[in-house]
Each structure stands twice: as structure tokens, then as C-alpha cells.
């Protein structure tokens with residue numbers, strides 16, 4: 001089936017034929033009672049992949065993150081996080097509305113938490129400040145351009161959290177992109193963390209679902225919070241089956257997305273006034289600043305939409321392209337050409 005619009009969002013992947021077949025053949029039970037064998041299998045496989053004792057399947061990454069907030073922290077606690085995390089920028093304020101928690105932003109150049117700043121934020125304060133209930137690490141970092149927090153930095157963060165007896169959560173919606181690029185086991189990027197979220201519905205290509213993983217006690221509590229949030233799903237094996245196919249496929253194919261992201265950044269950088277940041281892109285996201293073109297990001301995105309390409313505009317002069325399995329080399333070439341045409345239409 002051909003697509004009329006190429007969407008540069010890694011959430012836009014359509015389920016593969018193998019996923020659709022697995023969904024229709026899935027053996028199911030009632031997952032609210034823990035009797036859906038397909039969900040159980042997915043949770044076990046995901047826990048093993050992430051180096052955690054247990055995992056819980058959730059309808060979305062947002063819910064998985066919300067569950068981690070509720071399990072780790074009490075209302076009135078502070079959450080130490082980079083201000084540009086998906087949690088603080090794009091999860092509808094659930095941290096405040098559902099968690100009753102206060103964000104404490106700390107420095108994170110390029111999306112990488114400054115460990116000294118985190119350590120300073122963890123120092124006990126007097127009655128004027130809320131106690132810190134959780135530290136938040138997003139890896140890869142979405143708004144910073146898919147940047148990677150490496151194993152050493154994760155380890156240092158885990159050490160300062162342990163010292164302060166404050167849990168560490170990893171929003172690893174795209175953790176496998178980081179693991180692939182660093183050529184490390186994904187578990188190395190959760191070592192010392194208390195919980196981690198992984199999304200199946202982004203680069204891995206499944207239609208729905210994430211997991212939140214941690215120790216047995218964490219997952220027992222997480223299961224109850226998921227129910228409270230309305231995320232208890234019944235014959236959820238139907239969707240877990242597609243996520244299992246994604247795990248069976250492995251994630252080495254993400255390397256193609258990373259390669260295409262670098263290729264796209266190179267092509268776009270040849271357009272006068274367009275600058276890729278960071279350059280080269282570390283994983284599957286390409287952010288370009290178009291200020292030098294004299295055009296707004298919205299205007300250029302509209303021009304690309306007319307040519308059949310959908311991209312986002314995270315800031316007034318920024319375009320964001322996210323690569324995934326449904327974007328080809330040809331699409332990369334064509335969208336770069338279309339942007340060049342939009343910036344400088346041929347005369348006559």
C-alpha cells in the first residue's frame with residue numbers, strides 16, 4: 001500500500017504484515033487478572049532486554065512515565081529533570097495534575113543532565129523547599145535532537161541518586177537507539193536506575209504500547225497505579241503480539257534510520273540558510289534551524305506538506321524530521337529537494 005503523505009514522525013509507522021498476522025493469531029486472556037499469556041511473554045522479554053527483574057505493559061509511554069512518577073514520589077515532592085524533557089514539555093502536565101509533583105529543572109546541555117547540578121539539587125534543603133522524590137533522565141533526548149546519555153554518565157547519575165537515596169527513572173522511549181549507537185547492551189543504560197520506560201510504538205514500529213520496568217516491588221505497585229489511571233487492559237495480547245514481533249525483529253534496523261538522519265542533515269545543510277543542530281544527528285532525529293532562510297518554520301512545513309511531507313515545527317524557526325522504517329532513501333532525497341525549492345523557488 002503506497003502512502004500519499006510521508007510522515008517524519010517515528011510514531012507514524014504502520015504495523016507490518018507480520019505484526020497484523022501475529023495480532024490476529026494472538027492467544028489472549030484477561031490481563032487485568034494477569035492471565036494474558038501474550039502480555040506476560042512480552043513483559044518478560046522486555047524486562048530481560050532492559051536488565052530489570054520485571055516489567056508492565058502500558059497503553060502509552062506517557063502512562064508508563066506517569067506510573068513511575070506515582071510509584072516513586074509522593075504528592076509535594078520535587079522531580080529533578082531537564083526542563084526540555086518530554087515529561088515537562090509534552091505530557092499535558094500530568095506530573096502536576098496527576099502526580100501532585102513539582103518539577104525542579106537542572107542544567108542539561110544538549111539534553112545530557114549535568115551530574116554536578118543534579119547532585120547539588122539533591123542536597124537536603126530546609127523547610128522552604130520540597131524534598132526530592134525522583135530524578136528523571138530522558139535517553140535518547142527528544143527535544144535536544146535525539147542525543148545520547150552514555151553509560152558512564154548514567155552510572156554517575158545513578159551513584160549520586162543512590163548516595164541521596166532518591167530513585168532514578170529513565171524515560172527510554174528510544175533507549176534502543178542509544179544502545180545501538182553506543183554498541184552497548186540496553187541494560188548497561190539502565191544499570192543503577194530504579195525504573196525505565198521503553199516504547200514499542202516508535203522506532204520499533206508496533207502500533208501501540210510501552211513498558212515500564214523495575215524490580216518486582218516496583219511492578220506490583222505500578223500495576224495498581226496503572227489500574228487507577230484506567231490503563232488496565234483486558235485481551236491486551238492482541239496488541240502485545242505486535243510488540244513481540246517488534247522485539248523478534250530486533251533493533252539493528254534502527255541503524256538505517258540513523259544513517260538516513262545523517263544523510264538528510266547533510267542534504268539539508270546544503271540549502272542556503274539551513275543549519276542542522278546537532279550536526280551530525282546522533283540518532284534518528286534531524287532538527288534544522290531555518291532562521292537564515294528568512295522563512296518561518298511553519299511556512300516551510302506548509303510548503304513541504306503541499307509536496308506530500310509532514311514534519312513538525314518545535315519552535316518558530318525549527319523544523320524536526322524523525323526517521324523511521326517507513327521513510328526510504330528516496331524520501332530523504334526528495335524532501336531535501338523540496339525544502340530547497342521552498343526556500344528558493346526556481347525563477348520564471
Ligand SMILES: Cc1ncc(COP(=O)(O)O)c(C=O)c1O
Nearest residue numbers: 060061062063086138142171173
Ligand atoms: C522521550 C519521550 N517520552 C515519552 C513519550 C510519550 O510516549 P507516548 O506518545 O506513547 O505517550 C514520547 C513520545 O514521543 C517521547 O518522545
